Amino acid sequence: MLKDLLQTNASFEEELLEEINSLGKIVDFKSNDILIDLNEQIKGMPLLINGAIKILREDYNEGELLLYFLEKGDVCAMTMACCLGKKQSKIRAIAETDGQLIMIPISKMDEWLAKYPSWRKFVFESYNNRLDEMLFAIDNLAFNDMNQRVKNYLLDVATINKGRKIIKTHQEIANELNTSRVVISRILKALENDNILKLHRNEITIL
CATH class of the missing domain: 2.60.120.10 (Jelly Rolls)
Structure with missing residues (x-):
């Protein structure tokens, strides 16, 4: 109905x-x-x-x-x-x-x-x-720097998908945040080093 x-x-x-x-x-x-x-x-x-x-x-x-x-x-x-x-x-x-x-x-x-x-x-x-x-x-x-914008974005996408896995390439994230892939890759790697997330091929897991 x-x-x-x-x-x-x-x-x-x-x-x-x-x-x-x-x-x-x-x-x-x-x-x-x-x-x-x-x-x-x-x-x-x-x-x-x-x-x-x-x-x-x-x-x-x-x-x-x-x-x-x-x-x-x-x-x-x-x-x-x-x-x-x-x-x-x-x-x-x-x-x-x-x-x-x-x-x-x-x-x-x-x-x-x-x-x-x-x-x-x-x-x-x-x-x-x-x-x-x-x-x-x-x-x-x-008001937020790119690091915080990436964090907010990842949390939003994870919430939308009702889980911790985000199936996106670095280029797709860059496109949606209107920045370069190099910048996104650098920030994601830093977040991984801080044990906030884990990077996989075309996939990100929030820890």
């Missing part, structure tokens, strides 16, 4: 659930799938049923910076803004893990905001949560 699948923090009205069930499109995705790309015309708003998605922003030099992760029950505030404003995407959404989402038609966004109190509350709370995460990302970038 859709209600069981969604399992969001919002208590959606039965009528709203029925509309989502009849109008929404369930999409299965695999790790590393590009779900939304930069400058793509947004046709629907994804509501995450399970799995995890990372939201990235591209800089002027075509580098990328990780903004935040989405988990079960989350929606992307920047995608919602594009939906409501009928604008092109300003972010790239890539699957961090396998998962499933339901795509909600843009045409229903405004209507549901006026029609369903639970949807309005859910949208506003989602904006607030994503804003908090954006502020954390800005603080992390502005």
Whole structure:
């Protein structure tokens, strides 16, 4: 049943659930799938049923910076803004893990905001949560050195994957933190020497 699948923090009205069930499109995705790309015309708003998605922003030099992760029950505030404003995407959404989402038609966004109190509350709370995460990302970038940023990143990824193993190359980590592979390799080696983690081929174990 859709209600069981969604399992969001919002208590959606039965009528709203029925509309989502009849109008929404369930999409299965695999790790590393590009779900939304930069400058793509947004046709629907994804509501995450399970799995995890990372939201990235591209800089002027075509580098990328990780903004935040989405988990079960989350929606992307920047995608919602594009939906409501009928604008092109300003972010790239890539699957961090396998998962499933339901795509909600843009045409229903405004209507549901006026029609369903639970949807309005859910949208506003989602904006607030994503804003908090954006502020954390800005603080992390502005006030923390790269060593601390790497530590925060590893803890976030480990939490998302619900374990201590992180299956990523040094280059992938560098891309998401918008730095060089050499810098990441140096920091990871120093953390290994401090017995904070153990390095393997394309895998990191947090101790």
